[in-house]
Structures are given as structure tokens and as C-alpha cells.
Amino acid sequence: MVRSRPQIQATDKVAGRAVAIGVATGVYGLSFGALATAAGVSTAKAVALSALVFTGATQIAVIGVIAGGGGMVSAVANGLVVAMRHLAYGVAVSPLLPDRRPARLLAAHVIIDESTAMGTGAPTRDEGRRAFLLTGASVFVFWNLATFAGAELSRAVASPHALGLDAMFPAAFLALLAPQLRQRRAPAVAAAGALIATLLIPVAPAGIPVLASVAALVLVLRERAS
Amino acid sequence: MSWTAIIVLAIGVYAMKAAGPLLFAGRSLPERWEGVATMVAVPLLAALVVTQTVTAGHHFVLDARLPALGVAAAAVALRFPFLVVVLLGGGTCALLRLLF
Numbered sequence: 001m002v003r004s005r006p007q008i009q010a011t012d013k014v015a016g017r018a019v020a021i022g023v024a025t026g027v028y029g030l031s032f033g034a035l036a037t038a039a040g041v042s043t044a045k046a047v048a049l050s051a052l053v054f055t056g057a058t059q060i061a062v063i064g065v066i067a068g069g070g071g072m073v074s075a076v077a078n079g080l081v082v083a084m085r086h087l088a089y090g091v092a093v094s095p096l097l098p099d100r101r102p103a104r105l106l107a108a109h110v111i112i113d114e115s116t117a118m119g120t121g122a123p124t125r126d127e128g129r130r131a132f133l134l135t136g137a138s139v140f141v142f143w144n145l146a147t148f149a150g151a152e153l154s155r156a157v158a159s160p161h162a163l164g165l166d167a168m169f170p171a172a173f174l175a176l177l178a179p180q181l182r183q184r185r186a187p188a189v190a191a192a193g194a195l196i197a198t199l200l201i202p203v204a205p206a207g208i209p210v211l212a213s214v215a216a217l218v219l220v221l222r223e224r225a226s
Numbered sequence: 227m228s229w230t231a232i233i234v235l236a237i238g239v240y241a242m243k244a245a246g247p248l249l250f251a252g253r254s255l256p257e258r259w260e261g262v263a264t265m266v267a268v269p270l271l272a273a274l275v276v277t278q279t280v281t282a283g284h285h286f287v288l289d290a291r292l293p294a295l296g297v298a299a300a301a302v303a304l305r306f307p308f309l310v311v312v313l314l315g316g317g318t319c320a321l322l323r324l325l326f
Binding site for chain 1: 231233265270279285291
């Protein structure tokens, strides 16, 4: 969420920012919990996704496929493809992680959009370490609490259809997509992905049109190869 | 959503997160692949917007979700926070279903 290079001076400032980002992500976690309920996923499983998978866009993509009637295999495949950017994040934050192997393995779990942005945006490596860990830990706590609250609150609601919960999915995906469109060539890739999915909807099983949309990435691959 | 699916996802995503810190320490991905890795969610999200707005199973269905997406798009353009965008999308759809 925070993409600008932060001017962090002191630890308390780093901690303050980490909590602020955690709260902001918690608001997003409320939506995830509500969407999971709308897709028929139990609260226990929604919280398990948040605690064990712990990547917002991936989690929402997975339950989006389930809500659309897609099978479990295509839901998982979609989720794993959305999560692929974490390979790049892992390489980028590698110098910021603790050196000892057990701590390093634990810290790898909190490699997400926010902790990567805060860690790599810090002016020094020391502050980057603190910013990465504090942001990751803060988001983890708020994200899981909010998932539970969102799932339970929306379960109290009678008719998901009457409340338009199904329309919350495309709105959520659009809000996730918008900031990514600033990357070069991204609008063309998005348009091609949407076109591929649209053409496949009448002929392919649910979940496949979305997965097939990654073929639009050839637009980037071919350009960078040349 | 099965527990098996959750565990497979958890292991798969963790493997991607941990690959860099464990295997690539001190190195970086080739530039070409870094571009692809950060771009990979773009076509998927665009495809999800389309399928979640105009389909029910295999069929195209135009209903209150389409105008709701329009309102959500306006909210995104105005840089409203994530939750506000989502609530405006759902709220518009609910209002239209109540009225018509």
C-alpha cells in the first residue's frame, strides 16, 4: 500500500508506521472475511488461509474462483500464479532477513507487498530490517483478527445476494488491479487477459478462463526478449 | 474449500516466499523474469473482474453487478480506500436489486 520511499528516522517512527499499515490492511482483511463467507467458506478455513497462506490478493483470487463455481484445482492454481511475485520479493528482501536459519525461515512467512515495500524503501539496511519485520508482524496480527471479524459479522447477515455481496468481488479485484496498471505495458496485458477470459467463458470449465488469461504475459516476455 | 487445498496453497506460497532468502541470497533475478513476476497478477485480476461481473457458471449474465462495477470503478478513479470501493460496489448492487 505504501509505495513511496519513507523518510524513517527512529524506531518509534518505524513502529508507528507499521501499526498504521497493519490497521489499514485490517480494513482490507474485513473484506476478505466477508468475501470468504459469501463464497461459502467457513470462518475456520478463512482464518486458516489468512494465517497460513498470508497473501491478500492470492487469498481473494482463490475464494473468487470458488464463488464463481470453479473447481478446487483451478482455485489453487489461480492462487499460486497470483502469488508468483513473491519470488521477486523474496530476492529483494533477502538481505533484510535475519541471518540465522530458523529466524530466517520464520521471517520468510511475512514477505508480503507491504513489508517488502517498507523494508526496501528504508534509507539504511538496519532500518530496512526493522521496517520489514515490524510491518510484516503488524500486518499479520491485524490481517488475521480482521479476517475472523469480517467472516463472523457477515455470517450474521441473512441474504448475501440481496446485500450484493457477489458484486463486492469484482469491485475488490478492480481495486487490487488499479495500482498495478501503472507498470509499463500493464494496461495492454490487463486488456488482453480480460479478452482471453471473455472468449473462454462459454466453452471452458469455471476457473479455466481466468487461469488462461496469464497467456497475456507473452506481451511482456516477447518485448523484454527483443 | 477443502483443508487439502488450503495446505497445498500454504506450502506453495511459502515455497515462493522462502526461495529467495534461501537460494538467491546476495543475488537477483534476471531482469526479464523480475518483470514477469511482478506483472503476473495483472491479467489474472483483469480476468477475475470480467468473470465475476458478467458470468454465472458458463453463461454470460448481465445484472446489477455491471452498474455496481461502474460505481466501483469511479471510486477507484477517485482513489477511495479499498474497503470503501468494495462497499460501494456491494451497496450499489444491493440497492438496484431492492429497487427493481
